[in-house]
Amino acid sequence: MPTLEIRDLHVSVDTKEGPKPILRGVDLTINSGETHAIMGPNGSGKSTLASALAGHPKYQVTSGTVTLDGEDVLAMTVDERARAGLFLAMQYPVEVPGVSVANFLRTAKTAIDGEAPALRTWGKEVKAAMADLRIDAAFSERSVNEGFSGGEKKRHEILQMELFKPRFAILDETDSGLDVDALRVVSEGVNRAKQNTDVGVLLITHYTRILRYIKPDFVHVFVDGRIAEEGGPELAERLENEGYDRYVGTGTTMSA
Amino acid sequence: MAITTDHTRAVADGAHSHGVVPAGSRAERKTSFDLADIPVPTGREEEWRFSPVARLQPLFAEDLGAGGVLTTVVEAPEAKVEIVGKDDARLGTTGKPGDRTAVTAWNAAQEATVITLPAEAVASDVTSVRVEGVTKDVTAQHLLVRAEHHAEGVVVIDHRGDAMLNQTVEIVVEDGAHLTLVSVQDWTDGAVHASSHRARVGRDAKLKHVVVTFGGDVVRITPDATFTAEGGEVEMVGLYFADTDQHQEHRLFVDHAVPRCKSRVTYKGALQGVGAHTVWVGDVLIQAEAEGTDTYELNRNLVLSDGARADSVPNLEIETGEIDGAGHASATGRFDDEQLFYLMARGIPEVDARRLVVRGFFAELIEEIGVPSVRDRLIASIEAELEKSMSVITGIAPAAAGEAEQA
Numbered sequence: 001m002p003t004l005e006i007r008d009l010h011v012s013v014d015t016k017e018g019p020k021p022i023l024r025g026v027d028l029t030i031n032s033g034e035t036h037a038i039m040g041p042n043g044s045g046k047s048t049l050a051s052a053l054a055g056h057p058k059y060q061v062t063s064g065t066v067t068l069d070g071e072d073v074l075a076m077t078v079d080e081r082a083r084a085g086l087f088l089a090m091q092y093p094v095e096v097p098g099v100s101v102a103n104f105l106r107t108a109k110t111a112i113d114g115e116a117p118a119l120r121t122w123g124k125e126v127k128a129a130m131a132d133l134r135i136d137a138a139f140s141e142r143s144v145n146e147g148f149s150g151g152e153k154k155r156h157e158i159l160q161m162e163l164f165k166p167r168f169a170i171l172d173e174t175d176s177g178l179d180v181d182a183l184r185v186v187s188e189g190v191n192r193a194k195q196n197t198d199v200g201v202l203l204i205t206h207y208t209r210i211l212r213y214i215k216p217d218f219v220h221v222f223v224d225g226r227i228a229e230e231g232g233p234e235l236a237e238r239l240e241n242e243g244y245d246r247y248v249g250t251g252t253t254m255s256a
Numbered sequence: 257m258a259i260t261t262d263h264t265r266a267v268a269d270g271a272h273s274h275g276v277v278p279a280g281s282r283a284e285r286k287t288s289f290d291l292a293d294i295p296v297p298t299g300r301e302e303e304w305r306f307s308p309v310a311r312l313q314p315l316f317a318e319d320l321g322a323g324g325v326l327t328t329v330v331e332a333p334e335a336k337v338e339i340v341g342k343d344d345a346r347l348g349t350t351g352k353p354g355d356r357t358a359v360t361a362w363n364a365a366q367e368a369t370v371i372t373l374p375a376e377a378v379a380s381d382v383t384s385v386r387v388e389g390v391t392k393d394v395t396a397q398h399l400l401v402r403a404e405h406h407a408e409g410v411v412v413i414d415h416r417g418d419a420m421l422n423q424t425v426e427i428v429v430e431d432g433a434h435l436t437l438v439s440v441q442d443w444t445d446g447a448v449h450a451s452s453h454r455a456r457v458g459r460d461a462k463l464k465h466v467v468v469t470f471g472g473d474v475v476r477i478t479p480d481a482t483f484t485a486e487g488g489e490v491e492m493v494g495l496y497f498a499d500t501d502q503h504q505e506h507r508l509f510v511d512h513a514v515p516r517c518k519s520r521v522t523y524k525g526a527l528q529g530v531g532a533h534t535v536w537v538g539d540v541l542i543q544a545e546a547e548g549t550d551t552y553e554l555n556r557n558l559v560l561s562d563g564a565r566a567d568s569v570p571n572l573e574i575e576t577g578e579i580d581g582a583g584h585a586s587a588t589g590r591f592d593d594e595q596l597f598y599l600m601a602r603g604i605p606e607v608d609a610r611r612l613v614v615r616g617f618f619a620e621l622i623e624e625i626g627v628p629s630v631r632d633r634l635i636a637s638i639e640a641e642l643e644k645s646m647s648v649i650t651g652i653a654p655a656a657a658g659e660a661e662q663a
């Protein structure tokens with residue numbers, strides 16, 4: 001069974017004052033088909049974990065390992081990781097002016113699969129996936145993320161997750177900024193992907209509302225650059241009611 | 257447009273200028289047909305302060321030859337081509353030279369090539385003027401493109417080869433005419449080219465003026481456009497791509513001398529390699545009597561690698577309050593590593609991702625040019641330029657490591 005395995009991961013971010021340690025020993029194993037939720041206070045390092053896994057050059061891994069089916073992910077370039085089956089739905093998707101969504105999707109799909117998608121079926125597949133996510137067909141001709149609303153950007157991320165069929169997807173606050181309807185539409189997209197491809201999901205969120213649609217198998221509490229507690233779905237409810245007080249301020253201090 | 261506009265990042269060596277107001281009004285700039293009125297510049301003058309005057313020196317001389325370029329015109333069936341003496345009364349009607357190269361070009365040229373789109377004719381094909389550099393003899397050239405009243409057509413001036421060329425291009429767009437004039441600078445390395453474009457735009461006439469600069473050591477184009485009657489429209493579009501040690505300068509001047517005319521200026525450039533230098537200066541003057549003027553100018557530069565420098569100076573002078581609209585925008589940005597990361601995180605290799613971003617940067621502009629043959633040529637040239645930078649990137653280091661240093 002495909003497995004994404006994170007062992008004792010330490011990560012620093014490049015700042016003007018030099019490298020600043022953010023992640024302090026993250027351990028996490030995700031098997032395909034599993035959904036893991038990560039919840040934690042602002043600044044605890046959740047996006048840093050997501051970016052480091054995707055290989056963002058600003059983040060330096062100082063120690064630890066990440067493997068995908070035993071393959072060393074950290075030795076791979078950003079694009080190699082994506083082609084190996086890793087997908088990151090970003091908290092703040094980037095605008096790419098002048099590059100149409102249609103062109104972008106086709107180029108990325110070709111890169112990931114190692115061959116161009118069949119012309120006839122690809123167009124239909126994209127159309128259907130856009131319709132499922134309530135994305136207007138006119139978006140095909142628009143520049144990637146340019147002028148998209150917050151919710152449209154998030155739907156565009158999930159559209160890619162459905163089309164690219166990754167083995168592991170990290171969803172960084174895909175639910176934030178979505179209204180109730182959009183939240184449902186996006187959640188359905190994630191669930192479709194889970195059903196169709198058995199993708200393993202790492203879902204970063206602040207709220208339990210998305211977890212009512214996307215059922216997590218495990219919930220991890222992320223505090224000060226590491227996982228402070230693990231549990232089942234019931235842990236999420238408790239966090240939403242009680243907050244993170246019991247984790248913060250004990251032991252290590254907040255770095256933010 | 258989401259290119260980075262943080263000026264400190266834009267050019268690492270701090271050599272970026274923006275919005276510097278030139279000394280004195282553009283209206284007061286000395287213009288003359290007389291050599292004695294416009295002396296050889298030192299490089300400190302407002303109009304030369306960004307230019308490599310040493311490399312342009314041969315073009316400042318009073319005596320310039322004529323044999324350095326071979327000019328071939330393939331005209332539309334409706335168009336007329338003549339070679340005339342410099343005493344032809346149709347020459348010199350678009351305004352006086354405004355800087356040293358313009359005045360030496362005017363005085364040195366002994367004859368001129370005149371292309372006429374006759375009154376009310378609609379050209380069925382592009383008229384192409386091929387200017388090929390054949391020797392490095394310093395050469396003066398004079399072209400006049402006339403669109404008589406209600407004529408329509410496209411004229412493409414295509415510069416290739418290696419030359420030392422000092423050129424005048426006069427453009428007359430009579431009442432109701434629609435002219436697209438394209439000047440492509442696709443010189444080989446070593447070429448030095450100065451060109452003064454001077455346009456007159458008549459009542460309800462429209463000029464689309466397109467400049468595309470890729471090749472040559474030093475290219476300095478100064479397009480001036482003046483409206484002579486109401487209802488005129490000028491659209492100036494420019495695209496440039498500067499490599500290592502290339503100097504590409506585009507200085508525009510749109511003179512709103514009469515009421516109710518419209519001008520749009522859009523120039524975009526990319527730079528790569530140490531010593532690549534681009535200069536864009538956009539002067540727009542709205543004179544006191546030019547009520548109802550509508551103008552907007554924009555310049556964007558994309559810096560692809562360290563050691564390149566883009567100067568961008570929009571300058572809007574408004575002498576009347578009764579205008580419809582006037583604005584400008586200028587931005588110079590580093591290649592955006594976040595865009596690169598986003599595309600690579602979707603499996604797209606770095607080389608392809610860079611290509612997508614740069615193509616995207618120029619995409620809208622290429623569509624605006626609207627001349628299919630020029631568009632295809634442009635896309636191919638941009639690809640060729642990118643090929644150069646890709647070999648640099650792929651030659652140095654693994655993608656991830658190379659990017660980490662730049663971030």
Ligand SMILES: Nc1ncnc2c1ncn2[C@@H]1O[C@H](COP(=O)(O)OP(=O)(O)OP(=O)(O)O)[C@@H](O)[C@H]1O
Pocket residue numbers: 013014015020022040041042043044045046047048049058091255256
């Ligand atoms: N470029 C940077 N320079 C300085 N500090 C940074 C940089 N990037 C991240 N950090 C710091 O790293 C810490 C973790 O940030 P991160 O974005 O991973 O948090 P998060 O858990 O995703 O927070 P949120 O819930 O607000 O999204 C924060 O304290 C942040 O300020």
Ligand SMILES: [Mg+2]
Pocket residue numbers: 046047048091172173
């Ligand atoms: Mg975050």
